[in-house]
Amino acid sequence: MKEFDYLGAKDVYLDAACQSLRPRPVIDAISQYYTEHNSCGERVKYKWGIETDEKVEATREKVLKFLKLSGRKYTVSFTLNTTYGINLILSQLNPKHFDKVITSEIEHNSPFLSTIAFSKRTGLSRKVIKRNEDGSIEIENYDFNRAVVVVNCASNFDGRKLLNIKELTKAVHKAGGIIIIDAAQAMSHSSDILKGVEVDAICFSAHKMYAPSLGVIVWRDDLIEKMDVGFIGGGMVDDVKKESYLLSAESKEHRYTRFESGLQAWGEIVGFGAALDWLNSLLKKDWKNLENNTKELYEFLKNSDKVHMVNHEANPTMSFYVEGVDSHMLGNALSRDNIMARTGYFCAHYYLDHVMGFPPLIRFSLGLHNRPEDIEIVKNELAKIVK
Numbered sequence: 001m002k003e004f005d006y007l008g009a010k011d012v013y014l015d016a017a018c019q020s021l022r023p024r025p026v027i028d029a030i031s032q033y034y035t036e037h038n039s040c041g042e043r044v045k046y047k048w049g050i051e052t053d054e055k056v057e058a059t060r061e062k063v064l065k066f067l068k069l070s071g072r073k074y075t076v077s078f079t080l081n082t083t084y085g086i087n088l089i090l091s092q093l094n095p096k097h098f099d100k101v102i103t104s105e106i107e108h109n110s111p112f113l114s115t116i117a118f119s120k121r122t123g124l125s126r127k128v129i130k131r132n133e134d135g136s137i138e139i140e141n142y143d144f145n146r147a148v149v150v151v152n153c154a155s156n157f158d159g160r161k162l163l164n165i166k167e168l169t170k171a172v173h174k175a176g177g178i179i180i181i182d183a184a185q186a187m188s189h190s191s192d193i194l195k196g197v198e199v200d201a202i203c204f205s206a207h208k209m210y211a212p213s214l215g216v217i218v219w220r221d222d223l224i225e226k227m228d229v230g231f232i233g234g235g236m237v238d239d240v241k242k243e244s245y246l247l248s249a250e251s252k253e254h255r256y257t258r259f260e261s262g263l264q265a266w267g268e269i270v271g272f273g274a275a276l277d278w279l280n281s282l283l284k285k286d287w288k289n290l291e292n293n294t295k296e297l298y299e300f301l302k303n304s305d306k307v308h309m310v311n312h313e314a315n316p317t318m319s320f321y322v323e324g325v326d327s328h329m330l331g332n333a334l335s336r337d338n339i340m341a342r343t344g345y346f347c348a349h350y351y352l353d354h355v356m357g358f359p360p361l362i363r364f365s366l367g368l369h370n371r372p373e374d375i376e377i378v379k380n381e382l383a384k385i386v387k
C-alpha cells in the first residue's frame with residue numbers, strides 16, 4: 001500500500017500484533033500537531049489549543065462511531081495502553097458490588113495478572129475459565145453472579161475470538177456482574193463482533209490499530225457508580241478545597257476526565273483520529289489482500305513438515321513451533337533475512353506454557369502493510385532454514 005511507502009522491498013514486518021506500522025496519514029497528522037498546533041488540550045484557550053481540542057473531541061466521537069456505541073451511554077477516555085486501562089478500572093472498583101472476578105485461560109498477562117492483583121487487593125475469589133478452540137465460552141458452565149468478568153475478544157497468539165460475546169454480556173448482566181473486554185487484538189482486524197455490544201468497558205491499544213502509542217478505555221457511564229477514586233490529579237477536578245475536591249467527571253460533558261489524570265498524549269490522540277479516518281477509508285481489496293496473505297502463509301505452515309501450529313484456523317496472527325528447532329534461534333535466523341517475527345510466549349505464559357506445555361513459539365502477525373511478496377520471502381526463507 002502506498003501509505004507504507006517507507007518500507008524497504010526486503011523488510012518483512014510480521015509483528016503487527018505488538019504494534020502495527022503507521023501509515024503516512026497518521027505520521028503526517030502527528031507531525032502537523034507538533035509543527036502547527038503544539039498545545040495542551042482541554043484547558044487552553046488560545047488558538048492552537050482550540051484546534052487541539054477540536055481534534056481530540058472528534059477522535060472521541062470517531063471511536064464511538066467505530067464501535068457503534070452511543071455517546072449518551074458511553075464515554076471515551078485516553079490512557080497509556082490496554083494494560084494501564086484494565087488496571088485503572090480494576091484498581092478502583094469497589095469490591096462491595098461484587099462476589100468474584102473471572103478471567104479466561106487464554107488471556108494476555110495484562111488481564112491475567114491484573115485480575116490476580118484485584119483478587120489479592122479485594123479478597124474476592126478468582127476463577128480462570130476455559131475457552132473453546134474457536135474462542136467462545138460455554139456460558140452455562142459458569143456462575144457469573146455478581147462477577148467482574150475480564151476477557152479478551154481476540155487472542156494474541158492465534159486470534160481466536162470471543163464469538164458469543166453478546167450472549168456472554170447478557171448472561172453477566174443478568175447475574176448482576178460487569179464485563180470488561182480486552183480488545184487489544186480485536187480492534188485491528190476483528191472488531192465486527194464487538195461493535196454495538198453493550199459491555200461495561202472496552203480497553204485497547206491504538207498502537208495495534210495503525211495509530212501512535214496510546215491506550216483507550218470506552219466505558220459505560222454507570223460504571224462510575226461502582227468505582228472509588230484511587231488515581232487522581234490535574235485535569236480531573238472543577239474545584240479543590242483544603243481536604244476535598246469536585247470531580248469534573250460529575251458532568252457528562254467532562255466524564256472522560258475520570259480516567260485522564262494529568263497531561264495527555266495530545267499528538268498521539270490526534271494521530272489516532274487520523275488512523276480511524278484511514279481505517280474507514282480502506283477498500284475491500286485492502287482487507288482482501290490481508291486475507292489472501294493470511295491464507296497463503298497459514299496453509300504453507302500447516303502443510304509444512306515438522307511445523308506444529310497453535311492455530312486451529314487461519315488468522316492474521318499465527319503461532320507455531322518447528323519440531324527440533326529452537327524458536328528463538330529460528331527467529332534470529334529469520335531476522336538475518338529482514339523477517340521480523342516474535343518468539344517466546346508473547347505474554348500468554350499461563351496458557352501456552354503451563355496449560356498446553358508448548359515449547360517457546362514463533363509468532364507471525366500480519367497487517368495491512370504486508371505485500372504478497374512478503375509471504376513468498378517468508379516461505380522461501382523458512383523452507384531453507386528448516387531444511
Ligand SMILES: Cc1ncc(COP(=O)(O)O)c(C=O)c1O
Nearest residue numbers: 081082083108110156184185205
Ligand atoms: C490481547 C492483548 N491484551 C493486552 C495486551 C497489552 O497491550 P499493551 O501492551 O498495549 O498494554 C496485548 C498486547 O499485545 C494483547 O495482545
